[in-house]
Each structure stands twice: as C-alpha cells, then as structure tokens.
Amino acid sequence: MESVVEHLLPRLKEITGFIYPNEIELHWSILVVVYPYITGLVAGAFILASLVKVFKVKEVQPTYRLSLLTALAFLLVAPLPLLAHLGHPEKSFEIFLTPNKQSAMAMFGFVYAWYLMAVLLLEIWFDYRRDIILWAQEETGPRKWLHKVLSLFSSDISERAVRFDRKAVQAVTIIGIPSAFLLHGYVGFIFGSVKANPWWSSVLMPIVFLFSAIVSGIALVLLIYMIATPMRSKQIDMDCLDKLAGFLFYAMIVDFSLETLDFIHRIYESEESIEILSELVSGKLFVSLVVIQLLIGMIVPLVAIALVKLFRTPAELRRLLYFVSALLVQVGIFSTRWNVVIGGQLFSKSLRGLTAYKMSIVGVEGLLVSIAILVLPFLILLALFKILPPWKEARHEFGPPTGSG
Amino acid sequence: MDVFELLKRIRLFWSRIPEQVQRLSLLAVFFIVLFIPVRNLLVPKDFGKYGHYRPSALEEAAAQEITYAGHEACYECHDDVVDTKYHGYHKTVACETCHGPAAAHTEDPDVELPAPRERGYCPLCHEYLASRPTGFPQIVSASHNPLKPCIACHNPHDPVPPHTPAECEACHAAIARTKAVSHHVYVPCVRCHETPEEHKVSPRQHRPSKPATREFCAACHAEGATTELETRKVDLATHGERYTCWQCHYPHLPGSR
Amino acid sequence: MNQAAKIENRKRYGRRSFVKKLLFAVASLLVPRFLAASDKLKEAPVWILAGAYNPNEHYWGMGIDISKCIGCGRCVEACKVENQVPRDPFFFRTWVERYRIMEGGEVAVDSPNGAIKSFGNDREEKDIVRSFFVPKLCNHCDTPPCVQVCPVGATFKSPDGVILVDAEYCIGCRYCIQACPYGARFLHPETRTAEKCTFCYHRISKGLAPACVEACPTQARVFGELRKKASPLQRFLRMNKVGILKPSLNTEPKVYYADLDMEVN
Numbered sequence: 019m020e021s022v023v024e025h026l027l028p029r030l031k032e033i034t035g036f037i038y039p040n041e042i043e044l045h046w047s048i049l050v051v052v053y054p055y056i057t058g059l060v061a062g063a064f065i066l067a068s069l070v071k072v073f074k075v076k077e078v079q080p081t082y083r084l085s086l087l088t089a090l091a092f093l094l095v096a097p098l099p100l101l102a103h104l105g106h107p108e109k110s111f112e113i114f115l116t117p118n119k120q121s122a123m124a125m126f127g128f129v130y131a132w133y134l135m136a137v138l139l140l141e142i143w144f145d146y147r148r149d150i151i152l153w154a155q156e157e158t159g160p161r162k163w164l165h166k167v168l169s170l171f172s173s174d175i176s177e178r179a180v181r182f183d184r185k186a187v188q189a190v191t192i193i194g195i196p197s198a199f200l201l202h203g204y205v206g207f208i209f210g211s212v213k214a215n216p217w218w219s220s221v222l223m224p225i226v227f228l229f230s231a232i233v234s235g236i237a238l239v240l241l242i243y244m245i246a247t248p249m250r251s252k253q254i255d256m257d258c259l260d261k262l263a264g265f266l267f268y269a270m271i272v273d274f275s276l277e278t279l280d281f282i283h284r285i286y287e288s289e290e291s292i293e294i295l296s297e298l299v300s301g302k303l304f305v306s307l308v309v310i311q312l313l314i315g316m317i318v319p320l321v322a323i324a325l326v327k328l329f330r331t332p333a334e335l336r337r338l339l340y341f342v343s344a345l346l347v348q349v350g351i352f353s354t355r356w357n358v359v360i361g362g363q364l365f366s367k368s369l370r371g372l373t374a375y376k377m378s379i380v381g382v383e384g385l386l387v388s389i390a391i392l393v394l395p396f397l398i399l400l401a402l403f404k405i406l407p408p409w410k411e412a413r414h415e416f417g418p419p420t421g422s423g
Numbered sequence: 424m425d426v427f428e429l430l431k432r433i434r435l436f437w438s439r440i441p442e443q444v445q446r447l448s449l450l451a452v453f454f455i456v457l458f459i460p461v462r463n464l465l466v467p468k469d470f471g472k473y474g475h476y477r478p479s480a481l482e483e484a485a486a487q488e489i490t491y492a493g494h495e496a497c498y499e500c501h502d503d504v505v506d507t508k509y510h511g512y513h514k515t516v517a518c519e520t521c522h523g524p525a526a527a528h529t530e531d532p533d534v535e536l537p538a539p540r541e542r543g544y545c546p547l548c549h550e551y552l553a554s555r556p557t558g559f560p561q562i563v564s565a566s567h568n569p570l571k572p573c574i575a576c577h578n579p580h581d582p583v584p585p586h587t588p589a590e591c592e593a594c595h596a597a598i599a600r601t602k603a604v605s606h607h608v609y610v611p612c613v614r615c616h617e618t619p620e621e622h623k624v625s626p627r628q629h630r631p632s633k634p635a636t637r638e639f640c641a642a643c644h645a646e647g648a649t650t651e652l653e654t655r656k657v658d659l660a661t662h663g664e665r666y667t668c669w670q671c672h673y674p675h676l677p678g679s680r
Numbered sequence: 681m682n683q684a685a686k687i688e689n690r691k692r693y694g695r696r697s698f699v700k701k702l703l704f705a706v707a708s709l710l711v712p713r714f715l716a717a718s719d720k721l722k723e724a725p726v727w728i729l730a731g732a733y734n735p736n737e738h739y740w741g742m743g744i745d746i747s748k749c750i751g752c753g754r755c756v757e758a759c760k761v762e763n764q765v766p767r768d769p770f771f772f773r774t775w776v777e778r779y780r781i782m783e784g785g786e787v788a789v790d791s792p793n794g795a796i797k798s799f800g801n802d803r804e805e806k807d808i809v810r811s812f813f814v815p816k817l818c819n820h821c822d823t824p825p826c827v828q829v830c831p832v833g834a835t836f837k838s839p840d841g842v843i844l845v846d847a848e849y850c851i852g853c854r855y856c857i858q859a860c861p862y863g864a865r866f867l868h869p870e871t872r873t874a875e876k877c878t879f880c881y882h883r884i885s886k887g888l889a890p891a892c893v894e895a896c897p898t899q900a901r902v903f904g905e906l907r908k909k910a911s912p913l914q915r916f917l918r919m920n921k922v923g924i925l926k927p928s929l930n931t932e933p934k935v936y937y938a939d940l941d942m943e944v945n
Contacts, residue, residue: 023766023768023770023869026768026770030769036777036789036790036791037863038775038791038816038862038863039769039770039772039775039791039793039794039863040770040771040772040857040863040864040865040866041863042769042770043770043866043867045854045857045858045867046854046858100853103853104851104852104853105850105851105852105853105854105867105871105872105873106850106851106852106872106873107851109832109849109850109851110851112831112832112833112834112849112851113831113832113851116832116833117831117832118830118831118832118833120828120829121828121829121830121831121855122829123829123831123853123855124831124832126831208855211829212825212829212858212859213825213861213929214825214858214859214860214861214929215858363858366863367860367861367862367863368789368863368945369945370787370789370945
C-alpha cells in the first residue's frame, strides 16, 4: 500500500485543472496497451493467411503457414498482459465460469477460446496433418512421438482424407475471417462502448482497431519473412514481398481514412469534450499521436511504399524500404494502442483537467514485464519453427516421396 | 428400438466420420466433460440465485461493523446535553459530527470520545468562505479574537454570541467584506436596513428591513439630491425605466454591475 | 442392396438424421430448464438478511441540497472512518467539490484532499460571480454502466437499488472504474479490488442513516426510500427542483441535487 501511495504523491503536482480525487491513479497501464497490440497482430496475421486460402492470392503462398504460426504464437501470449494486470489473477477463471453476458470484457473467454480452439488450432492441424504424419514416419526418438501426439495418432493419409483436410481448411478459413474480425473488433468494442469516456466512446473504434490490426499483422509477417528467409540462407521471393507490401499499403490507406474520418467527425461535432480533448492532443499526446503515430508510423511508410510502386526501383532498395516501412508501421501501431489506452485516461471525466502517466520500469505493470511479454511470442515462434516447419522444403509434395524439396 | 440396435447405429455412424474428425471430436468431448465438474467445483453454490452475483456478498456488506452509533443513541445517557442542543442553533448538528464515532462508546462508556477544543476545529464550518451560503454564521478567524479558543466565549452545545456584537459584520462577514471595497464603504448598514433591537437576540424572527422603492436610492442618487458632488446622480425619469435599482446595481458593491 | 434400400438406410442411420436427433435430444434437455427459469422470475423472492432486513421491501436514494452545503467536509471524514477508507488523498467514497464561477467565465473547481479539512481562500473574492459546494458520491445509478461492464458479476445492483462490490469475487480488472462517469470508484490499495460507496449498507439495513448523512451538520444530505410516500426523500423531491449529474449519459442516478448549477459535472 505504501508503495502505491508514494508512487501517487508526486503525481499530484502534475495535474492541470481539476480531476476527480479518485482519478489520480491511472488504472490501465502499459500492459493494457500491449494486449490490444498483440491481438491486433494475431488478427492481422490470420487475415493475411486467409488471403491465400479464400481469395487465392498465389503470390503470398510462401507466407501462408508462417502467418498461421505467427498468429498462434502471439495468440498464446495474448492473455498474459491481461492476467498480469489483474488485481487478482488467481481469480481470473471466474471470467470463464460466470461470465456476465452484458460485459464486453467477459466475452473475452468465449472469443479467445473460439478463436484459439475452433479456428487457429483447427486450421493449423488440418493444414499440417498429412505432413505431421509423414514426419513422424521418418523420424525417431522424442520428435517422432511429439509429432505422433500432435497428429492425435491419426494415420489416414489417403487421397480422400487429404482432400477432406483441404476442404476443412477452406471451411475453417471462411469461418476464421469473421472470427478474426470478431477477435479484434471486440477489443475495440471494449473501449468504444465506454460511454463515460468521450475519447473512447465511438462506433468507429472497433473498425479502426480492425484495420490497424490488419496493417500491423501484415507488416509483422513481412518482417518475420524478411528476417527468417536470409537466416535460412534462402532467397527472398520478391513477388511475394511486393504483394505483401501492396496489401500493407491498401490496408494503411483504409486505416488512415478511417482515422481521419474519426478525427474530422469529432472536430465537426464539437461536443462538450472537445476542449479538453484538443488540449490533450496538442499537449500531452502531441509526440505520441501526431509525431509517432501519424507522421512516423503512417505517412512516412505510406509515402515510401507509394514511391516504390510509382518508380521502378532495384530489388535491393525495395527490400530496404519495405523493411524500414514495416518497422515504422509497428512503432506507429503500438503508438496507436498507447494513444487509445493511455490517452483515454489522461483527462478527467469531469472534462476539467489532465492527469499524468509515469510508466514504472520494474514491477508487474512496468516496462520490463511488457518487453518480456512482447519478446515471448518470438521465442514461441522459434520453437514452432522447429516443431512445425512452415517452409516449402519441409513439405511433402504429392506423388512419390522424393526427399526434401 | 432396443439397446443393441442403438449401439449398432452409433457404431455405424461413427465409422462414417472421417478419421481426423473422430480424433478431434474425442478431444472436444474430453474437454467438455472436464469443464462441467470443474465449473461445479469452482462456482460458488449460491451464485446467480437472485441475479448475476453472489447473494452472500449482500450479507457480507450488511455485516460490516458500525462505528457511528447514530444521533438517537446519545439521548439515553446524555439527555440534558441533547435537550440543550435541541433548542439551540446546533440542533441539526449530530453529537458525533464533533465528538467522532461513538458506537464503541455506547457499548463501553469507558471508551472516551474526543471533544475538539482547539481553535482550528470550529472554523471548518464557520470560517468565512465566499462559497458558503449567505446567512450562515461565519467569521474571519485571523481577526476574530486571535489565539482565543472558540469555547472560551461560545458554548458549542448552545452557540450564541457571548454578548450581542455591536457591529453587523460579526455575523454578516461576507457582506461586510464586499462593502468594504465598494463606494458604499462609509454608508452604515442601518441607513438602508432598519434593524429592530430584537434582531440581535433572535435574528430570524426579527429581520431587518430592506429598501423597497426606487425613491429610496433616489434620496441620494437623483439629480438635485443634496449629497456630495462625488456621488453619482441620475435622472430618475429616464434612467433604468421601470426597473428597481438593485435589479442592475448590487447595493453592497454598486460599481460591479 | 438396391438403390431404394440404400436411400432408406441413409435416412435412418445417415449423418444428417443423427445430427437432427442429437439436436432434438439436447433441446429437450434444455427446454424444461427454460420453463423453470421463467417460473422462478414470477414468484417474488423472499430473502431476509441477518437482522430481519428484506432487500425487496426497500429502494434507496439520496437528496443533496447544494444551497445548504457549507463545505465543511464532515461527511468525507465520517465516511472514511465508518468504512475504513484509506486516509490518503487518492481514495474517496464521498468528497466535496467547490465551484467558483469567475468574472469572464472561468470555472475554478477544486477539492483539496476531498475537502476532508474543508477549503481555504485562495481567489480574489470580488472576481467570483457565484460559488457553491457540491458533495459527490456514487450515484447508485438505476442503469449502472459499472455493473454492465463487470466481466464476472462482482459488482451488482442489489434488490434495494444499491450498487455493491463483492470484494471476494472481484478480480481487479478495473473496467468498472473506467466505465463510471462520476469517478466514484477506486482500487483499494491493499485488497486490490474495486471499492465505492455502499450507501453504508451495513447501516441502512439496520435502520440507521449512512454515515455522511449522520455527520452532515446542516442536513444538506437527505437519505430515504424512493418508493414509499412517507419518506424524507420523497418530501425532498416534492419540495425542490432537482437535477442529476450527467443526465445525457442516461445512467439514471438515484442521487438527486437541489439547486444544481449548470457548470457542475
């Protein structure tokens, strides 16, 4: 308790105007910034994967399994920031057992379980099943058993069974697209439905969340593909990369338009909150909103990719620009989440003053834990690469087995 | 349909399902079956009986310990003080407002209650603040008998001024402070407010008068009035039409509006 | 097997018919439960707490007369003592705000330490156009946004209209704190669960007034029944022109203010 109070005392000096006395403590910290950022990556990566299966975009085929595994790695980590942020993580099971059907947050249990079990794991399982069985046949020792367990001891790789797998993947992907929309749309709804908070309360919130999710997911898979391929001393498929960058560009255009619409709408309607919000945007949020989110995270990458598309550029330069753009997009989207979550708590609900947020470095709700949570999915992804290699050469082509391709 | 045929049907149905779906459905059934006993074990038994909450939480809220005994508890032993207080200005002030929570004291009279004797306590209510309602008795403690404890002159259970103050500002601090910075600073209160002598004893029963007509102000401010040259004069026939003076001018701070 | 027999067989044992039967079976298990649930709603629940208090017989609310409040902060003190609210200046179940509307339109609002030690004079008095105090507390909304968002059912509206927090069940996610438009909730620094005004549930269920009402020296706070004619609160609502805080949010507060100024929010 002492620590909480000592932590808050210097905050009293940073308040401008009037805030309700209970508002000094900022309740949703950096962990709650990390959570929507991670689920956004999951939804985005999955939607990229479904481009291959549903919309038959052949060029991005090399990233199909990569996107699925990326989505899985991040989805497994997604509940961690929420759990760490709870006052009583040991009671978190209540959210699954007695969910309040009116609460957007209680839907987390359903949405998460549905997305993990019914969509992502199913799709990965059906897609990998034949390969897993074949790997298990070739391997020995613990790896053999690992793959046997993963295949749930199924062994049918007749053409009929494989055809069923392919159909199942198709069906799951079709269910998966609305599910991915649901996963991140609902995260946006958690914020967008808080009528007490004019910065959050907006019907556009779920849609803005969704498109920023697609942007961040595509950019992430692009980054992982660009890092993992040279590390395996393989050639980057430039057609695939161009296509990915193209999708990234269009998703960013939509995202940018939506955010601009939201911005114009707020200014045009000029509700009673406009004064405090403009004070917020031009003051405490200026760097993270205007400079990082808008300029560095949106306009610079948009211009860079547009230039690449307009002028014929050498592959080397293209790769560099794509890489830097995708990196900037990640910074920008993280900043977007920050501006929603932290920004929405920096002003008083009395609309008469601003408070401050000082991120702690150590401690459960601090910077180090957040970094650890953000690094963890990459470690999981590395492990998944070992267990379920997403690369083309690991795949068993149809016809007589000819070894690795 | 006998059991044997039912089994046969189930087996036939099962064999028609593709192998991979068989495996998955077994896994799903396993988790669902596991979920039911876990849920029964972990959810409180009475949860959801009256609504989506744990009814015992209501019992727990009601079982919290009481520290303020309530204004009726004191009468049992301290009827004399309560009676005195009941007929004075502090009749709406509960004993516990000043003496603090008394539930422990009502159980065991040896638990002594504090009585705030220091000068800092009474000004919590009676220090002059511009936001306090007009007519509420207020003082400026810096100039009101500095350093003297309040209870040296005032009985907190029957708080009346020790002697009737000669100056109006003893009670009407807010107005006095406003008037002190106005052009009316040298106009004594009683020139405008006829004040019966009884007002000093029972102020609410015997209220001072208030001017009622334009002509009252005109006695000083009409053109041709015999007041000093510096006093502003207006032509009553054209100035302000049918409005009474204080609809536009606040008499205690006439320059302000 | 001929074609007709095959079709017949498929009809009897086929996947589709099995699924159909399965659905019927599951539905027949559920239907009586739905019926039973609707029966439960019809009968008035008899629920007596310890001390012969029946929450279904009451419906509580509060009236606050702004023109009577002197900003002494005795309610804040009493609330902190009665409910063991942490003494630090960041945790309040009730607090008092001072509004000073200045010449030129500036609105100066303050509540130093929740006004537990009243207020000081820090503004040039002649610039004040109008000024008053506003005691604040949980509004015990009839359509409470905090209850709506609680993921587990740890905060709820009891049958007598009081919004309570079940500290045993609260997971400390703080969504309710975000959803409260009035800043009436806080996270208790020791229990790490949400906390707020309970209308002193332990007192009102025993016929006593809430501690803040008890301690108010000017009777600016009136507590009582909303659904009974003979109640001080009903009289308050008849005698005054009342307002509520942030009516546009449609939370339907049960704390009513007499003499509410437009600047208060």
